[in-house]
Amino acid sequence: MNTTRIALFILLFSGLSCGQQTAEDWSHKGNAQYEQAMYEEAIQSYEEAIRLAPQYAEAWYNKRAALEALEHDNEASAALSKARELGYVDSLPLS
Numbered sequence: 001m002n003t004t005r006i007a008l009f010i011l012l013f014s015g016l017s018c019g020q021q022t023a024e025d026w027s028h029k030g031n032a033q034y035e036q037a038m039y040e041e042a043i044q045s046y047e048e049a050i051r052l053a054p055q056y057a058e059a060w061y062n063k064r065a066a067l068e069a070l071e072h073d074n075e076a077s078a079a080l081s082k083a084r085e086l087g088y089v090d091s092l093p094l095s
Contacts, residue, residue: 023053027062034066042066057086 030045046063049056060083067076084090 021048023049023056023059025049026052027056027059030059030062030066034062034069037069039066039069043070055086057083057088060086061088 026045026049030042030049033039033042033045043063043066046059046066049059050063053059060079064076064079064083067073067079
């Protein structure tokens with residue numbers, strides 16, 4: 001009986017915590033996927049971050065990088081424009 005209650009509690013708790021991921025969580029997930037060359041998955045994660053926080057400039061910028069990796073140049077350019085519109089400033093190379 002106790003085992004059943006514990007299992008039910010774990011299932012309920014894990015379901016609640018999964019549904020509460022923030023835009024930042026999704027962006028971090030996208031970054032990890034990008035680092036593993038999982039570009040399609042990274043794009044999906046960045047899109048979820050953007051869905052939760054449309055003004056999240058960094059997610060737009062990172063989505064651009066994943067799109068560029070897949071040579072989706074027009075979409076990458078649009079994502080970069082949106083990131084800049086939202087205030088993202090590209091890093092300048094050190095001289």
